[in-house]
Amino acid sequence: EFKVNDKNVLLNKPLKKIPFPQCSMISAIFRDDAVIIPGGDDIIRSGDRVVIIGKEEAIQEIRKWFEVGNQSKKVLIVGGGTVGFYLVELLRKKDFNITLVEKDLKRCEMIAESLPNIMVINGDGTDMGILEEVNIPGMGAVVSVTNSDEKNLLCSLLARQLGAIKVIARVDRTEYTQLFEMVGVDVAMSSREATINEVLKTTLLKTGIQSIATLEGEKAEVLELTARADSKIVKKPLKSVKFPKDAIVSTIVHESNIIVPDGNVQIQPGDKVIVFTRLEMVSKVEALFK
Known part of the structure; x- marks a missing residue:
């Protein structure tokens, strides 16, 4: 997911005129409180957050459109609870330079012992002295994941300042x-939505459809569908399929190959297909796989 600022090269361009690298596509646009499942005529606007699907080499090219100078690999995480600990473990594997601030001394000691090479600071993430000490401007990102919404908001506002x-x-x-994002937080992560997504990942719907994520306050979903031999969508170019307007095929898994499709690609029986769709279009998407 990338955020579009007022100097971005994609600004005010229709998607069909953007030279996306091969094997990549925009699957969703978050604009204010709306979710847009885009078509070729949709235009990127300042403030949009765009979800881009693609192979690693394509994403690396696209990332250059959004980077501001050399992005630092230093990350400050505020909150060393379950979420913070998991996040540190995840980022360590990606070679990020991590500083963690946690108020509970025993928790700090446990994390420092379990995760060497991480700078662990015992203190309050809303303490201006600590935030100034860790050199916020030199951080690529500040992530506040305490169990208090109010503290996370205050920490974020101070970091922005x-x-x-x-x-x-x-x-x-x-x-x-939405309030968090209105006052300057780039990404507000709802733990409730994350929980819903984990539950949905284990809940198979009829016709082999599995909802693997909800998006933006449950206004849209990411579906995983399995094509059958008698599905209406198989063995024909996607551009000839009457696909619902607010839904888009973003990825096809054919045997062991991952395909980011264009209009000429054909879905084969047994393929797993990832679809971004608004909630009201789920039944119409489902019908194509019956």
Whole structure:
């Protein structure tokens, strides 16, 4: 997911005129409180957050459109609970330089012992002295994941004031998500939505459809569908399929190959297909796989 600023090269361009690298596509646009499943005539606007699907080499090319100078691999994480600990483990594997701030001394000691080479600071993430000490402007991102929405918001606002490049915050109350982003938080992560997504990953719907994620306050879904031999969508170019307007095929898994499709690709029986769709289009998408 990338955020479009007012100097981005994609600004005010229709998608069909953007030279995306091969094996990549925009699957969703978040604009204000709306989710757009885009077509070729949709235009990228300042403030949009775009979800891009692609192979690793294509994403690396696209990332250059959104980078501001040399992105630092330093990350500050505020909150060393279950979420913070998991995040540190994840980022360590990607060679990020991580600083963690946690208020509980025993928790700090446990994390420092379990995860060597991580700078662990015992203190409050809303303490200006600590935030100034860790050099916020030199961080690629500040991520606040304490169990308090209020503390996460305050920490994020202070980090933004001190010059943070990107600010990410955990929010437990989904109704606060838009508020967080309105006041300058780049990404507000709802733990409730994350929980819903994990439950949905294990819940198979009829016709081999599995909902693997909800998007933006449950306004849209990411579906995994398995094509059958008698499915209406198989063995014909995607451009000839009457696909619902607010749904898009973003990825096809054919045997062991991952395909980011264009209009000429054909879905084969047994393929697993990832579809981004608005909720009201789920039944129409389902019908194509019957």
